[in-house]
Amino acid sequence: MAPASKNPKVISTLVFVFLAGAATGALSMRLGLHEKLHRTATAAASRGAVNPGRDALLQRFNTELNLSGDQTTQIAAVLDDYRHYYQSLQDEIDDIRATGRLRIMQILEPGQREKFDKMMSELQPQLEAK
Numbered sequence: 001m002a003p004a005s006k007n008p009k010v011i012s013t014l015v016f017v018f019l020a021g022a023a024t025g026a027l028s029m030r031l032g033l034h035e036k037l038h039r040t041a042t043a044a045a046s047r048g049a050v051n052p053g054r055d056a057l058l059q060r061f062n063t064e065l066n067l068s069g070d071q072t073t074q075i076a077a078v079l080d081d082y083r084h085y086y087q088s089l090q091d092e093i094d095d096i097r098a099t100g101r102l103r104i105m106q107i108l109e110p111g112q113r114e115k116f117d118k119m120m121s122e123l124q125p126q127l128e129a130k
């Protein structure tokens with residue numbers, strides 16, 4: 001009998017569980033969690049917060065979890081680290097998109113490039129929304 005790591009049924013089950021989790025997360029963000037998070041960030045921004053998402057989340061943690069001053073400082077550091085990490089990932093995604101676009105442009109002929117540019121500009125709002 002093959003070890004569990006080489007068994008196609010085990011591998012396919014793990015892939016299915018992973019994809020189901022990803023789909024559930026995407027669906028929950030699409031159905032309202034994303035909007036709820038942005039409303040919190042927008043409210044904090046209107047109060048003049050420097051980092052509205054972090055500040056709103058930290059305030060909620062303080063209120064609901066009764067954090068000590070030391071805990072607040074430590075959690076603020078974690079949130080800052082996460083924000084920097086997320087921004088670096090976003091920058092990498094932007095670089096990947098730009099590289100893909102450049103590679104496609106190199107394949108296309110001049111007339112096709114113009115059409116491709118037009119197509120991409122029409123798709124841009126949809127790409128930014130994701």
